[in-house]
Amino acid sequence: MAAFSYTVLIPLVPLFMFLIIGLFGMKFKPLVSGIAGTVGLGFIAILSYITAINYFFGVGKVNEVFQTIIPVNFTWLQFTETLHIDMGVMLDPISVMMLVVVTTVSFMVHIYSLGYMKGEVGFERFYAFLSLFTFSMLGLVIATNIFQMYVFWELVGVSSFLLIGFYYQKPSAVAASKKAFIVTRFADLGFLLGILIVSFYTGTFDFGLLTKTGTSIFQSAGAATFMGCSVLSWGMMLIFMGGAGKSAMFPLHIWLPDAMEGPTPVSALIHAATMVVAGVYLVARMFPVYSIQTPDVLTIISYIGGFTSLFAAVIACTQYDIKRVLAFSTLSQIGYMIMSLGVSGYGGEEGLGYMASMFHLFTHAMFKALLFLGAGSIIHAVHSNSMQDMGGLRKYLPITHITFLIACLTISGVPPLSGFFSKDEILVAAYNKNVILFWVEWAVAGLTAFYMFRLYFNVFWGKDRHYHHTPHESPLVMTLPLMILAVASVFSGFLPFHELVTSDKMGFESHMHYNIAIPSVAVGLLGIIIAFIFYKKETGIPDKISVALGGFYKTVYNKFYIDELYLFVTRKIIFGCISRPIAWFDRHVIDATMNGVAWVTNYASEKVKGIQSGQVQHYAFVFVSGAIVLVLFFVYLLN
Amino acid sequence: MIQGIPFTHILIVSTIMFFIGVAGFITRKNLITMLMSTELILNSVCINFVVFNRYLYPINLQGHFFTMIIVAIAAAEASVAIALIINIYRRFSSIEVSDVSEMKN
Numbered sequence: 001m002a003a004f005s006y007t008v009l010i011p012l013v014p015l016f017m018f019l020i021i022g023l024f025g026m027k028f029k030p031l032v033s034g035i036a037g038t039v040g041l042g043f044i045a046i047l048s049y050i051t052a053i054n055y056f057f058g059v060g061k062v063n064e065v066f067q068t069i070i071p072v073n074f075t076w077l078q079f080t081e082t083l084h085i086d087m088g089v090m091l092d093p094i095s096v097m098m099l100v101v102v103t104t105v106s107f108m109v110h111i112y113s114l115g116y117m118k119g120e121v122g123f124e125r126f127y128a129f130l131s132l133f134t135f136s137m138l139g140l141v142i143a144t145n146i147f148q149m150y151v152f153w154e155l156v157g158v159s160s161f162l163l164i165g166f167y168y169q170k171p172s173a174v175a176a177s178k179k180a181f182i183v184t185r186f187a188d189l190g191f192l193l194g195i196l197i198v199s200f201y202t203g204t205f206d207f208g209l210l211t212k213t214g215t216s217i218f219q220s221a222g223a224a225t226f227m228g229c230s231v232l233s234w235g236m237m238l239i240f241m242g243g244a245g246k247s248a249m250f251p252l253h254i255w256l257p258d259a260m261e262g263p264t265p266v267s268a269l270i271h272a273a274t275m276v277v278a279g280v281y282l283v284a285r286m287f288p289v290y291s292i293q294t295p296d297v298l299t300i301i302s303y304i305g306g307f308t309s310l311f312a313a314v315i316a317c318t319q320y321d322i323k324r325v326l327a328f329s330t331l332s333q334i335g336y337m338i339m340s341l342g343v344s345g346y347g348g349e350e351g352l353g354y355m356a357s358m359f360h361l362f363t364h365a366m367f368k369a370l371l372f373l374g375a376g377s378i379i380h381a382v383h384s385n386s387m388q389d390m391g392g393l394r395k396y397l398p399i400t401h402i403t404f405l406i407a408c409l410t411i412s413g414v415p416p417l418s419g420f421f422s423k424d425e426i427l428v429a430a431y432n433k434n435v436i437l438f439w440v441e442w443a444v445a446g447l448t449a450f451y452m453f454r455l456y457f458n459v460f461w462g463k464d465r466h467y468h469h470t471p472h473e474s475p476l477v478m479t480l481p482l483m484i485l486a487v488a489s490v491f492s493g494f495l496p497f498h499e500l501v502t503s504d505k506m507g508f509e510s511h512m513h514y515n516i517a518i519p520s521v522a523v524g525l526l527g528i529i530i531a532f533i534f535y536k537k538e539t540g541i542p543d544k545i546s547v548a549l550g551g552f553y554k555t556v557y558n559k560f561y562i563d564e565l566y567l568f569v570t571r572k573i574i575f576g577c578i579s580r581p582i583a584w585f586d587r588h589v590i591d592a593t594m595n596g597v598a599w600v601t602n603y604a605s606e607k608v609k610g611i612q613s614g615q616v617q618h619y620a621f622v623f624v625s626g627a628i629v630l631v632l633f634f635v636y637l638l639n
Numbered sequence: 640m641i642q643g644i645p646f647t648h649i650l651i652v653s654t655i656m657f658f659i660g661v662a663g664f665i666t667r668k669n670l671i672t673m674l675m676s677t678e679l680i681l682n683s684v685c686i687n688f689v690v691f692n693r694y695l696y697p698i699n700l701q702g703h704f705f706t707m708i709i710v711a712i713a714a715a716e717a718s719v720a721i722a723l724i725i726n727i728y729r730r731f732s733s734i735e736v737s738d739v740s741e742m743k744n
């Protein structure tokens with residue numbers, strides 16, 4: 001369809017900006033690079049909105065079903081007649097929705113960074129990397145086939161690595177970027193294996209063929225089994241492993257809190273709103289396969305999501321670094337989305353979880369970006385990440401205060417803000433499928449409200465503190481994105497997602513479920529009230545509770561020692577028991593053989609060089625004697 | 640044919656000359672005398688050329704002309720060699736061959 005062929009510009013403009021800023025950024029004034037990047041992003045944001053409006057309210061819907069439109073597609077690598085890797089643009093409800101999310105948040109972050117990163121060394125490098133990231137993320141969401149997605153998946157990982165390590169002179173940032181890269185790379189190994197397994201049995205990478213319902217391409221995989229599970233289940237599980245790495249699901253979540261070492265706008269863009277939901281997007285993209293072919297894997301996914309959301313919410317209650325609280329909150333909310341996909345069925349009202357997950361992805365992107373940008377504004381004013389250094393900031397930062405409060409209310413699920421609607425749908429979906437998960441998520445909703453308002457009261461209320469210099473409100477380039485995102489957080493809940501983004505691409509009727517909504521709002525309000533009592537004024541209650549909990553509090557504060565466990569496994573077991581003997585073998589057997597050959601050659605030549613005396617007459621004598629010997633040999637012995 | 644002188648006698652002379660040259664080249668330490676020894680070797684070869692030409696193919700003249708060429712080349716070679724020897728003398732203040740062993744080992 002030629003109508004949408006302009007969508008190819010959406011990823012290409014950031015790529016172009018990346019090349020221009022990256023190659024020639026040093027020649028401009030820093031601000032020129034920043035503004036160039038921002039204008040480019042604004043342009044593609046508008047293009048995405050046009051695409052979304054055209055698609056959702058124009059030509060996208062045919063006979064009550066949203067069509068999958070592929071305006072651009074070309075073969076990139078051809079292996080066999082049927083197996084080839086394409087590059088192209090695919091528009092369907094979730095990819096169009098993601099285009100809007102990515103370009104909106106990226107645009108806001110670009111504007112915000114003009115103020116936040118002002119005067120930093122490497123300003124233009126920052127904008128070059130932001131453009132690279134935006135390009136990769138857009139390429140990921142519009143992928144027409146799983147291999148294109150994988151290519152951009154890796155590019156996203158690289159840009160995340162570059163941006164986390166932006167302050168490359170800070171050892172902790174370098175360590176965090178390496179950790180993020182290695183952990184996600186490890187997960188991507190699973191993803192690649194999964195792709196290979198699935199494509200081996202189906203003979204295609206194409207999403208259109210893979211996700212078609214009633215298709216017969218999975219028949220050959222159905223019979224094959226490995227360790228009690230069908231091969232297809234293994235393949236899909238491995239693909240989910242890639243998604244879990246990117247989305248920081250337990251137990252691959254360890255990189256995300258450390259990734260907060262990057263600049264705060266990066267955390268807002270990559271580690272809250274866009275890249276970390278790539279795993280959710282992947283599962284949603286492959287959802288028909290999960291739902292119809294491998295429902296057992298989907299059940300595992302739902303438990304992983306549910307567990308992660310609870311686990312991260314508990315840790316978030318104990319952290320003091322405001323960005324880490326937000327990072328664990330992100331983990332928890334992504335757990336919600338994954339869980340929601342896990343409990344969803346395919347088609348119609350059964351697909352409520354799928355819709356709710358996408359809905360929450362959308363609203364979460366808005367309010368979590370807002371929270372991070374607000375946190376950036378606070379850090380900008382106070383020059384500290386720790387909430388122990390903050391308090392009573394509401395007087396100094398009025399705009400940040402109001403927008404942050406809106407975001408906190410939204411994430412806590414207070415009606416009629418957007419978080420309420422999406423979270424309610426998720427809880428309904430969980431209730432329909434699995435009551436245990438429903439209660440877990442219900443408790444997490446309360447915990448979420450508690451830790452968000454713990455953060456809010458600690459930062460903006462509490463005791464007045466004396467600051468070295470009075471904190472002042474951020475400039476307009478930083479507060480404007482906050483205000484825009486606040487408006488989006490308030491109103492995005494009214495978008496009719498149940499008509500637009502559904503598992504079978506057909507709309508369905510969605511109702512309020514008061515029996516679910518009332519308890520979930522109640523638990524949210526309860527969390528807020530407890531936080532109010534604990535932290536509104538400085539009281540001794542939280543300290544007393546943490547002392548009373550003793551060892552448990554310490555365990556939670558140290559994130560259940562998962563990082564230490566990983567260090568133990570990698571350092572002691574993998575490095576100590578596997579790598580060290582291999583290194584020994586390498587040095588003492590393989591290298592030693594090569595060194596021995598070199599030594600023998602060297603020694604021999606050292607000995608032989610004595611023959612070369614430099615006396616011409618010696619050479620002549622040897623030559624003549626040799627000639628005589630040869631003559632004697634040929635004349636007397638051969639006859 | 641040269642009357643009264645057998646073929647082999649001349650060859651014996653040239654062989655003796657050749658080995659005198661070789662022995663001189665190997666044993667004499669002075670570069671000039673070594674050069675003279677190489678001239679002996681060349682001249683013994685010249686004798687062989689002329690003799691074989693004369694005794695085996697008296698009608699042809701290739702052997703004679705080869706000898707002429709060798710004599711001419713020997714003259715050129717002697718001048719080059721002497722130029723080298725002068726340079727060596729400038730550098731080492733000696734024309735003893737045993738002193739010129741910079742390139743050893």
